Amino acid sequence: MTGIERFSVNQATVRQLSLPELARGCRELGISNVGLWREPVRAYGLARAAKLVRDAGLAVTTLCRGGFLTAIDPGERAAALADNRRAVDEAAALGTDTLVLVSGGLPPGSKDLRAARERFADALAELGPYAEEHGVRLAIEPLHPMYAADRCVVSTLGQALDLAERFPAHQVGVAVDTYHVWWDDGAPAQIARAGEAGRLHTFQLADWTTPLPEGVLNGRGQIGDGAIDMREWRGHLEAAGYTGPIEVELFNEALWARDGREVLAETAERFLAHV
Numbered sequence: 638m639t640g641i642e643r644f645s646v647n648q649a650t651v652r653q654l655s656l657p658e659l660a661r662g663c664r665e666l667g668i669s670n671v672g673l674w675r676e677p678v679r680a681y682g683l684a685r686a687a688k689l690v691r692d693a694g695l696a697v698t699t700l701c702r703g704g705f706l707t708a709i710d711p712g713e714r715a716a717a718l719a720d721n722r723r724a725v726d727e728a729a730a731l732g733t734d735t736l737v738l739v740s741g742g743l744p745p746g747s748k749d750l751r752a753a754r755e756r757f758a759d760a761l762a763e764l765g766p767y768a769e770e771h772g773v774r775l776a777i778e779p780l781h782p783m784y785a786a787d788r789c790v791v792s793t794l795g796q797a798l799d800l801a802e803r804f805p806a807h808q809v810g811v812a813v814d815t816y817h818v819w820w821d822d823g824a825p826a827q828i829a830r831a832g833e834a835g836r837l838h839t840f841q842l843a844d845w846t847t848p849l850p851e852g853v854l855n856g857r858g859q860i861g862d863g864a865i866d867m868r869e870w871r872g873h874l875e876a877a878g879y880t881g882p883i884e885v886e887l888f889n890e891a892l893w894a895r896d897g898r899e900v901l902a903e904t905a906e907r908f909l910a911h912v
Contacts, residue, residue: 639755639871639883644908645670645698646784646901647841647886648677653779656681660693662729664903667804672841673701675727686812687731698882699776699812699839700724705741706760707753707790712755717741721764729771735838736768737812742787765808776838777801777811781820783853792817794827799838805878810836813874814886816843816857819865825873832877840874841884842867855888860907867912883912 646668656677659830663671671690680684688749689699702831703724708714709796728736740757747753761775768775775796780789794811801809811831816822831837844865846858860867871883885904894901 639863639908639912641763641905643667643881643883643893643908644668644905644912645672645882645884647699647701647884647905648674649674649701650885650887650892650904651901653893656686659901660689660695663695664693666695666885666902666905668703668905669694669739670696670698670699670882670884670899672730672886673697673733674701675724678727678731682726683730691732694854696882697731699735699737700731700733701886702729702737702739702778703775704738704757706738706757707741707744709744709747709756714760718760719756721760722767725768725771728773732790734772735774735812737778737839739778739780739789739797740791742785742790747800747851750785750790754796754800757790758803761800761804763807765804767849769805769808774838775809775845776812777809778814778841779817780783780814781817793821794824794831798827798831798834798836802834806835808897810838812838812904814841814843814868815865815867815870816841816845819845819870827912828873828877830878832874837874837877837881839884840879840881841886842870842884842908843887850890855890857887857889858903859889859892860885861885861911870905871912885907
């Protein structure tokens with residue numbers, strides 16, 4: 638079993654908690670790692686947030702998220718690249734070395750997945766060196782194919798690695814999220830491929846429960862409630878050499894409606910029981 642020292646709670650899991658409440662809850666439960674999201678960090682203030690987590694003794698495992706870099710329009714593309722440079726700056730200020738990227742979906746009127754991936758690759762070529770200068774790695778996160786049209790044209794770890802391998806491993810790697818890859822029989826081999834190349838930048842967990850809610854985005858289940866064997870997936874990552882933190886990232890309306898401190902404690906307990 639994996640101990641609490643490897644557990645990281647992604648801020649989205651308990652988004653009903655303010656940053657100070659999250660930091661206090663982590664201290665009380667002995668949690669030493671958090672994954673943060675840009676929007677609540679900006680709302681609280683980047684410098685204040687960096688000081689808060691530092692004073693609380695929390696390591697920021699990832700910042701979510703950059704990406705959405707598939708636009709065709711030059712103005713939209715330039716704005717997206719500028720926003721991603723800001724995301725790199727924010728990650729560096731928070732003390733994390735990993736910025737998670739979601740590629741973006743198909744632009745309006747387009748049906749060309751391959752061309753969208755190539756535009757994403759072109760953006761990585763610009764962002765990778767900038768991230769390196771700031772001590773930040775870019776982690777491409779493939780999303781489940783149900784998101785290919787509107788959120789992420791990168792649907793498999795194989796596709797993510799094909800893109801990442803165009804760049805140095807210390808610039809671009811992958812994020813492995815059980816929710817998005819558990820269905821793919823080829824994923825374990827791709828995890829091994831990523832490990833050999835030093836491209837396993839982060840590991841995230843969410844369970845697959847059905848029926849999915851309308852809109853599907855907030856269907857990520859609590860650990861142990863669904864179809865995914867979390868220990869099997871942890872085994873795949875560890876066999877590939879991954880020894881870093883393991884984030885639990887849940888978008889779930891039912892969890893958000895509950896007391897955030899209870900959800901935080903429950904999530905830590907589920908991690909210890911199922912991971």
